[in-house]
Amino acid sequence: MAWLTPNGGWGESNTALISGQGCSLLVDTLWDLPRTTAMLTAFGPKLESAPIRRVVNTHADGDHWFGNEMVGADEIISTKSAARSMKQHGPGQMKYVDTVSMVFRAISRLPLPNRADWRVAAEYFEGMLRPFDFTNIKPALPTDTFSGRLRLDVGGREVMLIEVGPAHTSGDLIVHLPDARIVFAGDVLFHGTTPVLWDGSSRNWIKACERIIDLKPETVVPGHGAIADLEAVEAIRKYWQFLRTVVHRHWEKGRSASQAAAHIVRSDEFLRQPFAKWDGQERIVINVYAIYRRLMGRKRSVSVFRRLRLLREAALLAQDIVDD
Template identity: 45%
Template sequence: MTALFSTVEPLHPAPSRYQGGLTEAGAGVHAWLQPNGLLGESNAALLIGAGSSLLIDTLWDPTLTRRMLAAIAPLVAEAPIETLVNTHSDGDHWWGNQEVVGAEIIATEAASAVMQTQTPGEIKRFRALARGLGLAGSSAIPYPRRKETAVVAAYVGEALRPFGFDDVRLTPPTRTFSGRLELDIGGRVVELIEVGPAHTPGDLIVWIPDARVAIAADILFIGVTPIMWAGPIEGWIAALELLLDLGAERFVPGHGPICGADEVGRLIDYWRWLERAAGGRLADGSAPAEVARALVLGDEIVAAGFADWLGPERALVNVRTIDAHRRAAAKLPGPREIVDAFFRMALLAHDFDARRASVHGGER
């Protein structure tokens, strides 16, 4: 793999865990990698054919998307982007579509249906709420739960800080499908395979057989805890197993660095561990939030080898989704549920960091 454009640093404060920018993933296939794979630090990919190219996903806002397109421009000078595939409905994979002028935009029917319900206004209101909480949390008045308010404000504020939503003009798919769809991109065969619901209701992966590369999008998180908004967990595991069955040599995740089959298998391990560890506690009547906190703050996540993945607090959403499917009550979270999830994740992340600092301090 050759890095072609390597000045891309993490959007959130942290050292880079891997090299960012435009990276060759296979013959005529390039990945745009955004370290370190946390919220909004999403990847995209480019396939170059004879006289035309395929872009797989845009980014969360126009500015980030334009930066990516500027890096790609020399590669597509003689093979313009005529087709854009959005792998699912999360905004960090399609809210930059407006920058790819004139391209046919393809997504699954299920993803398109979710996209039609979205608006940047919701997330802008969420950011405004975080700013208000920040002011309240910094108050000198010692009101109840002031510290928790400050923790939540800092977590949500940083999660959204790098992104500019004011100029987003939502540009939805112009073509949808269900199941599988084969494309010809400048003489190269590309297969779009619907694998949702899993991460979201309408996930798809992109298989490029002549390069032995699979663009897994948010079916695959590497070095970052996945987040399961839709489920079921069995569907996500099945999608990962399908990825392995393709015979790919390289996988481009939606978040994290390019990887091989071993890393795909490790994500399967995570889901099986979480399903087993959470399932028994849920069956005994424990609340999903209590189960998630026990798993993340206990020794089990360390023993299982997942404590070093970024964002372990996302287990809160994952356990909630597991429980909802267990009770046959699963549905996509609405704005209120998402706000509640972020508040709870903020507090869990704070407690996880404090526990880790305490343990490491004791060892020293």
């Protein structure tokens, strides 16, 4: 059973319940406690006969684990790498983002020539955070971690956890349920919405897509967007192949990452592609920067300050795309 949050935008993530004889496993929780509670209530009838013993977190982004504490599971499982990152990027950081959006709003009221840009950025941040309630979240971190692969028995059903990061983030995993031919892809799959790459690797993201394709699932549940199949996985693979090729060209011409992103998103070769119709095109700013970082040989994770700057740039590009 899957729990889907339309439309797959910022924080609108999916979860899934795998039930066997007498127990269940939950793949991911949601960004805040009220949403996680609503999801658990909806799963309620199933949980009476098969309570959740384990939670698996597919990666360290808050929209996939901040609700962990509501489940009361015996075990919370992630990759070693994701667990490290979850310790660094806890719910406390959301207050910081909230403060930044208030600062942007305050700057937009000053008599500055570019005040409109600050207003656009403030609105983007507010729109991202408004539907969520980040109060009272106590981080429930993984109790069990692994690297590589981990086989689980969920009430007689085989469930394989396969580490595929660094792809979308440093510690991504996918969940394979062979008896139902389903893969729960976490944020390796965004469906109908532009993927976002912070400090993972576009090259490994392509490999992660290939690993899903090799498992030959009939159904793939994305981290964001509607339930999909391998066609959607193939589409994400093509997005990264395309972006890597064109970004290299701009890099060789000495353009900055933001110049390259603005250029690519308006280019005919981009607009001809099926992914030009996905929501959230402005995320290309973040994605191009991530590819540039690899070209520059930077390996450390992207700082919170840099993330906020990139989100501000994405907000401005989103506005430009609407104006074009």
